[in-house]
Amino acid sequence: MSQDLDRVIQGPLEVSYTDDEHVVRHAATEDYTTHIMPMTWRSGRFSLTMAWWAMMSGVVYLVTAAVVALAVGTVNALIGMTLAAIAFSAANFLFSRYAARTGLTVALLSRRLFGHGGAALASLLFAGTAIYYAVFEGSVVAVALHRYFGGALEIWYLAVVVYSIPLVVGGVRRWLDKLNGVLLPFYMAGLVAAVVLAASSDTASSDWLTRGPEAAPALAGPGWLFAFVTYLGMAILMMFTIDFARFGRKQDETFHGVVTFGPVFYLLAFLVNGLAGIFLVDSLATDGPLSESSVVTGIVDLMGIFGVLFILATQTRINTANFYLASTNLEAFFSRVFRVRMPRVAWLLVAGVLAYLLMLTDVLSYLLAALAWQAVFIIAWVGVALTHVALNRRGDKNGLPEFRPGRVKAVTPGLAAWFLAAGCGILLLTLGGRFGATWSSLVTLVLSVVLYLAASKLPGRWLLDRPGDPRDEVADIWEARVKCHRCGHSYTAVEMDRDPSTPDHAAICAACGITSADFLRAARADAGRTAGAKRPEATTPVTEPDPVKQ
Incomplete structure (x- = not known):
């Protein structure tokens, strides 16, 4: 592999500063279940x-x-x-x-x-x-x-x-x-x-x-x-x-x-x-x-x-x-x-x-x-989540934890910490008699915290390091709405990603990303190409109207 990756040619983002009317209508019953919650909702x-x-x-x-x-x-x-x-x-x-x-x-x-x-x-x-x-x-x-x-x-x-x-x-x-x-x-x-x-x-x-x-x-x-x-x-x-x-x-x-x-x-x-x-x-x-x-x-x-x-x-x-x-x-x-x-x-x-x-x-x-x-x-999940919140107050990027499916791995060491703590708790509850009935929950909580702390110290990245982040292409990631090439609807830029399975790395929302095997596979490959090499410069024209804030 050459030291520099090939230049990535990215298509323009379709950006607006008002909510997508279709999305708002569906939010009346959907409540952005598979999306991040925008400030306007x-x-x-x-x-x-x-x-x-x-x-x-x-x-x-x-x-x-x-x-x-x-x-x-x-x-x-x-x-x-x-x-x-x-x-x-x-x-x-x-x-x-x-x-x-x-x-x-x-x-x-x-x-x-x-x-x-x-x-x-x-x-x-x-x-x-x-x-x-x-x-x-x-x-x-x-x-x-x-x-x-x-x-x-x-x-x-x-x-x-x-x-x-x-x-x-x-x-x-x-x-x-x-x-x-x-x-x-x-x-x-x-x-x-x-x-x-x-x-x-x-x-x-x-x-x-x-x-x-x-x-x-x-x-x-x-x-x-x-x-x-x-x-x-x-x-x-x-x-x-x-x-x-x-x-x-x-x-x-x-x-x-x-x-x-x-x-x-x-x-x-x-x-x-x-x-x-x-x-x-x-x-x-x-x-x-x-x-x-x-x-x-x-x-x-x-x-x-x-x-x-x-x-x-x-x-x-x-x-x-x-x-x-x-x-x-x-x-x-x-x-x-x-x-x-x-x-x-x-x-x-x-x-x-x-x-x-x-x-x-x-x-x-x-x-x-x-x-x-x-x-x-x-209880084990709560222990892991509390530990993560305490350890990562500044988030991964833009003050937020990374959650986009094309930028997190399929499985992380945190899953092992969760299941090991829960497994020990269940064994103690089932086989521990009086002691297990009294202490299993607290033991589980403590174990989940300790194991997640240990997992967080392991070498290696928990996230996929990829170029071409739409968040870097807009002025305000919470106000800007970017159109997804798969569903055709616009969501806040916070959750948007680039889809490397398309020729122009078109924008894709979090909900479409998690259901697209092609996107997930291409994202892993994209991260693999990026590992150990210099980030490519991206050509990313952005199509933006005059920002009209709601």
Whole structure:
């Protein structure tokens, strides 16, 4: 190979400074699922807060607190959930600011962490967990309707899925923020009413704040640690945060870090819901052992039709987020692995069908174990992601992590760090007895941090070093829109690349790039030619109109 590469002749970029009308129309339902989030599609403070606070309501918070309190006592439960609220607030303060600054989804960020091939596994894990939670929360609504109205439970499962799907079609900016803003007062009023009615009932508890464990807990550590680790199993909320926080405006980073995704949210989600859950379970007359279903039947028996409406409002809010995130990550997974490109609404239907089929099975018998394993993988992902954010505050280029499919490798050492940490955690959880049940999550978290730190020190590049970056050809990478030669639509220059599989190295967007085998193959070859040689000078005429900023 000669010391200098052949001169690269690049065709002109088609640049504009207004949003592509077709892209904007589709964004009403797509929300730029497979693209970086442009500044023009960001949400206002109240809008994003209402959309995300759908995650604040859910019977799962009531039951989790009650289960922990029964296992280790109320005081230990409160200590553990307070520590969890602090930990989650700190992590999501960082994640929410990072997502707002970069505009990336979990799927796009995972390309930098694990390569574009490894990122597909993160999308699959995310989608599967969101569907599992949709099954749990949807089953709760079906149980409430069945308890009050009777009929076949399978029909109520179907009814829940059928009414849930249309509610998620509109996306975050155009619909979910408004829907959940309307339902929030009903949830809050219902929770207060449930507590007041339970307090005035004959079975009301007077010692719920001081009650100890029902039996001596089989733990390898203090009770508060068990409570903390139990809440750590909800680490999926951190992945959820990134996919919602990308809608935030840069000037609102601190507000969202404190209020929307941070301490205020977890004060309400963990502590307020937790206290209510402990009291309600201690005061309600429930059928059988403690579970989401038994709590729901107790609330319906206590409140009647108003209990049904409370459960409906509560679970509808949280399930809109579950189904939304399931659909976006199914889209990301199938576009990468099978190069199938369908609108998010189609993947929403797929998520609904999968959720209904799971509801028809003996769901609790195996989903709890599956969620425990998935929680280990998610905790390992969180450890890797937090470490990367801390180590790479300045990003790779333009203050951003590299995520474009033609500039990241298929697999990076980060994938090995993720899987090794998760594998050790699962082995400890499965075979470690009391010690494993108590410490597996924390061991997984620490291992993921240490292994990713070690991987980051390995020699060799994690990225593909290629010439011809469209970011270098425009004045403002966030304002400029560049037309993709494959789909014919214009996206922000931040995500655009040059396609070396075309004679003139035409521009290509991130979504088209990940589905084009020719592009990925040519990008690898392009990086191979560049390695060890001087960068070629590029002839890149740019076709730009007068910049008219929106």
